[in-house]
Each structure stands twice: as C-alpha cells, then as structure tokens.
Amino acid sequence: xxxxxxxxxxxxxxxxxxxxxxxxxxxxxxxxxxxxxxxxxxxxxxxxxxxxxxxxxxxxxxxxxxxxxxxxxxxxxxxxxxxxxxxxxxxxxxxxxxxxxxxxxxxxxxxxxxxxxxxxxxxxxxxxxxxxxxxxxxxxxxxxxxxxxxxxxxxxxxxxxxxxxxxxxxxxxxxxxxxxxxxxxxxxxxxxx
Amino acid sequence: xxxxxxxxxxxxxxxxxxxxxxxxxxxxxxxxxxxxxxxxxxxxxxxxxxxxxxxxxxxxxxxxxxxxxxxxxxxxxxxxxxxxxxxxxxxxxxxxxxxxxxxxxxxxxxxxxxxxxxxxxxxxxxxxxxxxxxxxxxxxxxxxxxxxxxxxxxxxxxxxxxxxxxxxxxxxxxxxxxxxxxxxxxxxxxxxx
Amino acid sequence: xxxxxxxxxxxxxxxxxxxxxxxxxxxxxxxxxxxxxxxxxxxxxxxxxxxxxxxxxxxxxxxxxxxxxxxxxxxxxxxxxxxxxxxxxxxxxxxxxxxxxxxxxxxxxxxxxxxxxxxxxxxxxxxxxxxxxxxxxxxxxxxxxxxxxxxxxxxxxxxxxxxxxxxxxxxxxxxxxxxxxxxxxxxxxxxxx
Amino acid sequence: xxxxxxxxxxxxxxxxxxxxxxxxxxxxxxxxxxxxxxxxxxxxxxxxxxxxxxxxxxxxxxxxxxxxxxxxxxxxxxxxxxxxxxxxxxxxxxxxxxxxxxxxxxxxxxxxxxxxxxxxxxxxxxxxxxxxxxxxxxxxxxxxxxxxxxxxxxxxxxxxxxxxxxxxxxxxxxxxxxxxxxxxxxxxxxxxx
Numbered sequence: 001x002x003x004x005x006x007x008x009x010x011x012x013x014x015x016x017x018x019x020x021x022x023x024x025x026x027x028x029x030x031x032x033x034x035x036x037x038x039x040x041x042x043x044x045x046x047x048x049x050x051x052x053x054x055x056x057x058x059x060x061x062x063x064x065x066x067x068x069x070x071x072x073x074x075x076x077x078x079x080x081x082x083x084x085x086x087x088x089x090x091x092x093x094x095x096x097x098x099x100x101x102x103x104x105x106x107x108x109x110x111x112x113x114x115x116x117x118x119x120x121x122x123x124x125x126x127x128x129x130x131x132x133x134x135x136x137x138x139x140x141x142x143x144x145x146x147x148x149x150x151x152x153x154x155x156x157x158x159x160x161x162x163x164x165x166x167x168x169x170x171x172x173x174x175x176x177x178x179x180x181x182x183x184x185x186x187x188x189x190x191x192x193x
Numbered sequence: 194x195x196x197x198x199x200x201x202x203x204x205x206x207x208x209x210x211x212x213x214x215x216x217x218x219x220x221x222x223x224x225x226x227x228x229x230x231x232x233x234x235x236x237x238x239x240x241x242x243x244x245x246x247x248x249x250x251x252x253x254x255x256x257x258x259x260x261x262x263x264x265x266x267x268x269x270x271x272x273x274x275x276x277x278x279x280x281x282x283x284x285x286x287x288x289x290x291x292x293x294x295x296x297x298x299x300x301x302x303x304x305x306x307x308x309x310x311x312x313x314x315x316x317x318x319x320x321x322x323x324x325x326x327x328x329x330x331x332x333x334x335x336x337x338x339x340x341x342x343x344x345x346x347x348x349x350x351x352x353x354x355x356x357x358x359x360x361x362x363x364x365x366x367x368x369x370x371x372x373x374x375x376x377x378x379x380x381x382x383x384x385x386x
Numbered sequence: 387x388x389x390x391x392x393x394x395x396x397x398x399x400x401x402x403x404x405x406x407x408x409x410x411x412x413x414x415x416x417x418x419x420x421x422x423x424x425x426x427x428x429x430x431x432x433x434x435x436x437x438x439x440x441x442x443x444x445x446x447x448x449x450x451x452x453x454x455x456x457x458x459x460x461x462x463x464x465x466x467x468x469x470x471x472x473x474x475x476x477x478x479x480x481x482x483x484x485x486x487x488x489x490x491x492x493x494x495x496x497x498x499x500x501x502x503x504x505x506x507x508x509x510x511x512x513x514x515x516x517x518x519x520x521x522x523x524x525x526x527x528x529x530x531x532x533x534x535x536x537x538x539x540x541x542x543x544x545x546x547x548x549x550x551x552x553x554x555x556x557x558x559x560x561x562x563x564x565x566x567x568x569x570x571x572x573x574x575x576x577x578x579x
Numbered sequence: 580x581x582x583x584x585x586x587x588x589x590x591x592x593x594x595x596x597x598x599x600x601x602x603x604x605x606x607x608x609x610x611x612x613x614x615x616x617x618x619x620x621x622x623x624x625x626x627x628x629x630x631x632x633x634x635x636x637x638x639x640x641x642x643x644x645x646x647x648x649x650x651x652x653x654x655x656x657x658x659x660x661x662x663x664x665x666x667x668x669x670x671x672x673x674x675x676x677x678x679x680x681x682x683x684x685x686x687x688x689x690x691x692x693x694x695x696x697x698x699x700x701x702x703x704x705x706x707x708x709x710x711x712x713x714x715x716x717x718x719x720x721x722x723x724x725x726x727x728x729x730x731x732x733x734x735x736x737x738x739x740x741x742x743x744x745x746x747x748x749x750x751x752x753x754x755x756x757x758x759x760x761x762x763x764x765x766x767x768x769x770x771x772x
Contacts, residue, residue, distance in 0.1 A: 015591035016209055016213070018665075020215075022665050026672075027677075033683045058654065072376075083240070087215070090218045093220040094220040098224035102224030102225075104224055104226045104228070198397075205397065265568060279404075279436070283408055283411045283413065291413075297422060398591065406601075465629075476606065484610035490612045490615060
C-alpha cells in the first residue's frame with residue numbers, strides 16, 4: 001500500500017476543515033463596529049483553531065516524509081485522527097457562540113484536542129510497528145519521542161483546570177502547541193543528511 | 194483516457210463530502226452539557242457516515258490500483274457513484290435531526306447506501322468490460338467477486354427490517370461495512386506480488 | 387506558463403462546487419415521507435446541476451489534454467468560466483426553493499448556463515490563439531468546432547422559451563448537454579493515435 | 580523542506596475559499612426578478628472577492644515557480660497569508676448584507692485586504708532571506724520589487740478614504756488589483772529564458 005494516497009487524502013481533508021471553519025463565523029447582525037466587536041471571542045477562537053490545525057498539518061506532513069510503509073492499521077489510525085480533526089469546526093462554533101467562560105464548550109474543545117493528540121500518538125505507534133528497524137521513521141522516532149505523551153498529559157491537565165476556570169482549557173492547550181510549532185528536529189536533521 | 198483524472202476527481206469529491214458533513218452539526222443551543230447530550234444521535238450518525246465514506250474511499254482507491262483502462266461508461270458509472278455519495282450529508286442531517294426512530298429518514302439513508310453500493314457494483318462491471326482478460330483488474334476481480342452483491346442484498350434486507358424497527362436499517366448497513374473494512378485481499382496479494 | 391497549474395486549480399474548484407451544492411439541500415422539516423416528497427424539485431434540479439457540472443469538468447479536462455501553451459488571456463478566460471460555474475449552487479438553490487414554475491429563477495439558471503458556455507467558448511478561442519498551427523489543439527479544434535456555438539444558440543432559445551413556460555429553460559439546456567456527454571471525438575481520436 | 584507541500588496546501592486552501600464564498604449568497608426571498616435585484620450589491624462584492632482571490636492565487640503560484648528553498652519562517656508567513664485570505668468569505672458576507680455604504684463592513688474588508696498584502700509581503704521577505712543570492716527568487720525579486728509596498732500604501736489610503744465615503748475603500752483596493760493582474764514580468768522573463 002502506498003503512503004501517497006494517505007498523504008494526499010489527509011492534506012485534502014485538513015485543507016477543507018481549516019477553510020470551512022470560517023463558515024461558522026456568521027456576518028455581524030448590523031453594520032456597526034460594535035456588532036463586529038461582539039464577535040471578538042469568535043475571532044479569537046477561530047484564530048486558535050486555525051493555528052492548531054496548521055500545526056497538526058505541518059507535523060503530519062513532516063512525519064510522513066520519513067515513512068516508507070503503511071498498512072491497514074495505519075490507515076484506520078489516520079482516519080481516526082481525521083475524524084478528531086473534523087470536530088474542530090463544531091467545537092470552535094460552540095465555544096465562539098457561548099463565549100469563553102462556559103464550562104461545557106471549553107471542556108468539549110479540550111476533549112477534541114485530546115482526541116486528536118491520542119489518535120496522532122496511535123498513528124505514530126502504528127507507523128513504528130509496520131516499518132522495520134532499519135527504516136527512517138523507526139531510527140528517527142523509535143526512541144525517546146516524548147512529544148505526543150507530553151501533550152496528552154498536558155491536555156488532561158488542561159481539562160482539569162477547565163473545571164476551575166473554563167478558559168484555562170484552551171489557554172493551556174494553545175500553549176502546548178508551542179512544543180509542536182517547530183516540527184521534530186530529528187526529522188529535519190535526518191532529511192538534510 | 195487516463196485513469197488518473199478519474200482517481201484525482203474522486204479523491205477530491207469524497208474528501209470534500211466527508212468534511213462538509215460536519216457543517217450539518219450545528220452548535221448546541223446553549224452552553225451546557227445537556228445541550229450537547231441532546232445532539233448524541235447526530236454525533237452517532239455523523240460517526241457512522243464518516244466511517245462509511247472512509248470505507249468507500251479506501252475500496253475505490255484500492256480498486257483503481259489494479260485498473261489500467263477507463264472509458265466513457267466507467268466515467269459515468271463513477272459520476273453516478275459520486276452522486277450517491279454526495280447525498281450522505283443530506284441523509285445524515287435528516288436522520289440526525291429526527292432521531293433514529295423515524296421511519297422515513299432511516300429508510301432514505303438506507304436507500305442512499307443502496308444507491309452507492311449499486312453504482313459501485315456498476316463501476317466494477319464497467320471496469321471489467323473495458324479491461325482485457327489479461328489485465329490485472331479482470332484477473333483479480335473477474336471471477337467470484339461477490340462482495341458488492343452480498344452488500345446489495347444486505348442493503349435490501351436492511352430496508353425491509355427498517356419498516357419493522359427503523360434503526361435496524363442503519364445498524365444492518367453499518368454491520369455490512371465490516372465486509373469492506375479490509376479491502377479486497379486479492380488486490381493486496383496482486384499488488385504485493 | 388505551465389498548463390498543469392490551470393488544470394489542478396480548475397479540477398479543485400469544480401470538485402468543490404459540485405460537492406457543496408448539496409449543502410443547499412436542507413433536511414426536510416419533519417420526519418415523514420411527505421416532508422421528503424416536498425423536496426422533489428430540489429432533488430431534481432440538484433441532479434441536473436450535478437450532471438451539468440460533471441459534463442463541464444469532463445470536457446474541460448479533455449480539452450486541456452491537447453493543450454500545450456497557456457498565457458494570461460487563457461488564465462483569465464478560465465477564471466471567468468470558473469466564476470460562471472461557481473454560480474450553480476446559488477442558481478440551483480433558487481430554482482429548487484421556488485419550484486420550477488417561477489420565471490425569474492429559471493431564467494437566471496438559464497443565464498448562468500449561458501455565461502458558462504460563453505466563457506468556455508472564449509477559453510477555447512484563447513487556447514487556439516496562443517497555440518501555434520502545428521499544435522494538437524489547433525489541428526483538432528481549429529476548424530469546424532461548432533459545439534460551443536450550437537450550445538450558445540440553444541441557451542438563448544432556451545431563455546426565450548422560458549418566458550413562455552418557465553421550466554422549458556432548464557429542460558432545453560439539459561437536452562443540450564447531450565451534445566457534450568461524449569467529449570469531442572476528434573480529441574479521443576487524436577489521443578489514441 | 581520541500582516547496583511542493585507549501586504549494587499544494589496553498590492551492591487547496593485558496594480553491595476552497597474562492598468556492599465556499601458562494602455559500603454566503605443565500606437564495607432570494609422570493610421568485611421574482613425584484614428579489615434578485617435586491618442582491619445586486621452582494622453579487623458585485625462576490626465578484627470583486629472572486630477576482631481578488633484569483634489574482635492572489637495567480638501571483639502566489641508565480642512567485643513559487645522561482646523559489647527553491649523554504650524554511651519554518653516561510654511556512655508560518657504562508658499560513659498567516661492563508662489566514663488573511665480565509666477572512667474573505669466573512670468580510671464579503673458582511674459588506675454584502677449591509678450594502679456598500681456602511682463604514683464598518685467596508686473598513687473591515689479593507690483591513691482584510693491590507694492584512695493579506697502585508698502577510699504576502701512578509702512571505703516574499705522570508706523567501707528572499709532563505710534563498711541564497713545566486714537563486715532565481717533573489718535575482719528576480721531581490722532588488723526594486725516595489726509592488727507589495729505600493730499596494731500596502733494604497734490599502735492604507737483606501738482605509739482613510741473609507742471614513743470619508745465608505746465604498747471608496749473597496750473601489751480603491753479593487754483598482755490596486757490592476758497592478759497584480761499581470762504577474763511580475765520579471766518572473767515571466769526569467770521562466771522563458
């Protein structure tokens with residue numbers, strides 16, 4: 001099975017998700033600046049989701065550059081990841097419409113981020129299993145690749161903090177993105193070798 | 194006529210269908226967990242449709258890996274299949290909004306699945322006709338390829354059961370997916386040869 | 387300038403247009419078969435638009451297989467064609483919501499088809515101008531390529547008939563598609579040479 | 580890091596943005612020509628946005644034809660540009676719904692254009708920094724490439740004029756597009772060498 005099909009489908013789906021999110025931003029109710037100002041939280045959370053999905057796309061693309069083999073398990077781990085990603089427009093719209101202080105939308109958003117990170121971790125594990133020891137992905141990510149686990153732990157803490165003050169969930173999850181903004185240096189080093 | 198054009202267009206259309214379905218999931222009416230819980234059936238049916246389309250995409254892509262020639266008939270069989278697939282967002286929204294116990298939405302959903310399976314079967318038949326006996330697709334699928342016929346029979350039974358208890362239509366159609374989750378082993382074997 | 391960029395962008399835009407049209411099909415107001423039956427015209431016009439766009443895509447793709455050079459004029463003729471195509475979801479929604487007997491939506495739909503055919507004709511003319519006499523597109527389409535002019539004439543007649551009985555506009559335009567269902571045989575012959 | 584990934588993702592996102600804008604054009608409230616005429620400003624601004632995004636896409640694509648190297652900074656400058664572009668459907672819907680004489684929507688639209696031009700300028704600067712002096716992009720655009728700065732200055736003036744008479748913002752920004760309709764001649768000359 002070729003990895004290209006998985007790559008192209010993933011790129012397509014993420015490009016569509018990141019773009020249709022804007023359809024949830026309805027035009028303000030009136031033609032004044034106040035009407036626009038009323039949407040400030042919706043814009044903020046839209047920006048956060050846009051960056052989050054861009055980071056996921058960037059890392060996913062990077063990951064597949066060192067992958068050689070894929071199998072059915074990889075395919076379904078990848079579909080699970082795309083399913084989690086596809087919930088972003090919904091979660092973004094819910095948080096945006098009910099401001100940032102409602103517990104339920106914030107925790108749901110945090111749950112979607114957690115699901116995306118868990119499925120991404122599963123994807124990496126499936127890739128490590130199907131590729132033999134001599135292949136790039138195993139050599140590069142096989143040992144000490146702790147980023148996904150750090151993020152997942154952070155996501156869980158973010159959910160806990162959300163019970164205390166709702167916006168903390170998204171704030172912490174957004175800070176966790178910083179770990180991923182620069183894709184895995186080990187992959188970069190491997191590719192430039 | 195090249196098969197690549199059919200493949201790329203199909204991949205694009207299915208990626209878009211699978212993604213825009215989420216736009217039918219409107220944000221809950223309030224900021225509480227109860228408001229989210231009220232959407233549980235919409236989520237469930239969204240998940241079912243997401244998986245169904247992923248399975249179709251996977252099998253379509255697999256199928257075309259052993260195809261060499263396409264003609265006008267293949268093209269139009271494929272467009273018919275895409276038309277059936279394009280009805281999923283509508284069917285999903287209708288079932289989701291009217292819970293899972295209404296007969297009409299469930300049977301309509303079952304009808305869309307049936308249409309997709311019939312057009313997929315037609316597509317396979319058109320491919321078998323245009324490719325000569327020595328070509329991979331005929332050698333691999335030319336004899337004893339019963340999956341599409343089993344599913345179509347199952348779809349019809351699912352529609353019948355839906356009259357008795359509506360949710361059975363989608364439950365049976367979803368179980369039928371299991372036949373397709375692992376794409377045709379004969380294609381895998383041929384490709385790895 | 388490479389023709390691939392024009393092709394890929396066009397394929398992407400048409401795949402998106404053909405797919406998002408389904409978003410204009412709102413789920414029925416209730417869970418009964420009557421509620422679905424009330425949408426029969428919307429389904430019919432959706433089907434017509436789906437086939438129309440599939441025919442355009444097929445012919446556009448065919449056309450570009452014999453093209454070698456593109457320039458700025460081709461690019462802008464193509465953008466004009468895509469703009470016309472992008473109005474289909476709007477026209478489809480308007481006709482669908484106001485049944486098939488209102489004059490204004492039918493004539494508007496006919497106008498969109500006319501605009502698409504005129505811009506397609508312009509695109510062909512620009513391609514003939516930028517490619518030299520020895521190139522395939524000129525040899526194949528340079529003389530006696532009357533299809534676009536026949537369709538444009540037909541579109542104008544369709545608009546006239548629409549004043550008399552509105553549905554005739556779309557009926558005539560749909561019949562005109564038959565001229566295009568099988569892409570230009572001269573291109574096929576050239577490609578199989 | 581390969582430039583192809585950035586190109587393909589950008590093409591995908593812009594194709595989707597330019598197409599989903601039409602979803603903001605809701606079908607007229609009735610089946611009469613008057614109902615359609617009431618949407619004339621929405622059509623006009625839709626046309627303007629369609630052309631604007633086509634011009635951006637064309638220039639972006641042209642730009643990347645002379646690019647060889649990309650790095651993380653280029654990637655994030657590009658994501659910023661795509662974020663600005665993604666606000667067009669929202670801005671278009673707001674201007675369209677509140678006619679062209681409201682100050683707030685017009686200035687917001689002008690702000691989105693300004694943001695797109697600033698991020699495009701940043702993208703060019705990042706590309707110039709990562710590519711060495713001997714590479715095409717630096718030789719072609721390294722000196723005297725004033726288009727982005729002219730446009731940004733024009734955008735700011737357009738915003739100022741908008742306070743005086745709102746429609747001037749979009750009128751001026753649209754006139755500024757003329758500078759970009761024909762992509763950089765220096766790139767053309769380089770490519771045809």
